[in-house]
Amino acid sequence: MNQDCTPSPEEAKKLQALGLAVIHNEAAAIQALASRINGDFAQACGYMLNCEDRIVVTGMGKSGHIGSKIAATLASTGSPAFFVHPGEASHGDLGMITAKDVVLALSNSGETAEILTILPLIKRLGIPLIALTGNPQSTLAIQSDVHIDVSVEQEACPLNLAPTSSTTATLAMGDALAVALLESKGFTEQDFARSHPGGSLGRRLLLMVSDVMVTGHNIPQVSELASLRDALLEMTNKGLGMTAVVDESGRIKGIYTDGDLRRTLDRDIDIRNALVSEVMTPGGTTATTDMLAAEVLKLMQEKKINSLFVVNEQQIPIGALNMHTLLLAGIF
Incomplete structure (x- = not known):
């Protein structure tokens, strides 16, 4: 027999309050990004719009997971992109990056060792480096051609440790970049459908x-x-x-x-x-x-x-x- 896991009314109320606090915290983190859609944001878009080949997204840990999603969003909205794991990049995968690419690096601290290790190689290629960090004074932010601040006052985690609000803010900023590029390129529903032929949108927009x-x-x-x-x-x-x-x-x-x-x-x-x-x-x-x-x-x-x-x-x-x-x- 399955154990009854229904929380008591008091426990349910506490759980709901905790969940609501997270939503409010992350909503505030996203709202704070509005003031950072500025000249740096526009310059980052400019680099990506003028990219001759692909946008290479990189990040470690939770930032890496967010980076994979941002790369997928860029690719599906008309900006060719792919994700490179920074740890693997220093062991051969850096060969995937060419002089015609643009690198978008994600690190909340701006001091991620695996990313800093490949910075000299990125610089040697002479390609634009866009950084999304939570620390404008970090090594990554200073070394980048364009830095976008995605810092948050506090993580949604009660211990202020687990990446929660910071990853949400980074993802939102990635979406802002992708959509800005989409609009600037005149990307249409038909273009989107061509990259999603197996989905319902693809069928709706491609079937004659x-x-x-x-x-x-x-x-x-x-x-x-x-x-x-x-x-x-x-x-x-x-x-x-x-x-x-x-x-x-x-x-x-x-x-x-x-x-x-x-x-x-x-x-x-x-x-x-x-x-x-x-x-x-x-x-x-x-x-x-x-x-x-x-x-x-x-x-x-x-x-x-x-x-x-x-x-x-x-x-x-x-x-x-x-x-x-x-x-x-x-x-x-």
């Missing part, structure tokens, strides 16, 4: 109508001379809840949907003998193959329709899709 539409014999369509009964059979067989109504040249003249059927039943019409052209919706909303699937989804939502046909320049149906098609493709 032609990638998801039903084609060939699976397109429901009947002649404008067809009976309503034949149109309903076509809708049932193709399972899209609609059928195109086309003329003798194959051009779409209208559409008949499940919604049209409900409206037909409300009218005084002889369903058995009616022609589909008598009850169809003339014209109808259509799409083209060069549209993004996400564009079609927006169009369908605006028109409050659940399905439509994809047509070519001659207005001949070459595809069809509905909300279920888009849902299966992960567009929502």
Whole structure:
């Protein structure tokens, strides 16, 4: 039997107070960064914008973990970047850094031995060094080309020892740099999607109508001379809840949907003998193959329709899709 781990009301209140104190502390640390978005920040951005190759991020311990995240954020937002462990750099990985790179070094103390060890080699390459530290008077800060102060008054840790608020502040400043670069480069949603093709955003922004539409014999369509009964059979067989109504040249003249059927039943019409052209919706909303699937989804939502046909320049149906098609493709 599992032990009951539910804290007492007194313990729960204490735990909640401790958690809240951490949130307030780290929020204050981030807020304090606002005054440090200054000329040094702009100069750091300038170096990274003019970087001919990659932004090399380095840091030790907890700063290293934050550095890995910053490098990943930069890389996914249009600024090629990667993380190098400073300990490994002095044992061969420094060869990954070239004269066309920019180095972004993270150290709360500014005295991290592993980073200071590789400083002369970075200087020898003559590449810009940007430092994010909590000590503007530190060796790393003084040796850097640009220093950004990410110091905090106190860690969220009650002992003021565990890196908490300081790592949060460094991460926030890294995000500020990445987004500033993103905006300056004119990085778009499509650019982001291209670097995230497996994610939902990638599917939403990269999938074209032609990638998801039903084609060939699976397109429901009947002649404008067809009976309503034949149109309903076509809708049932193709399972899209609609059928195109086309003329003798194959051009779409209208559409008949499940919604049209409900409206037909409300009218005084002889369903058995009616022609589909008598009850169809003339014209109808259509799409083209060069549209993004996400564009079609927006169009369908605006028109409050659940399905439509994809047509070519001659207005001949070459595809069809509905909300279920888009849902299966992960567009929502």
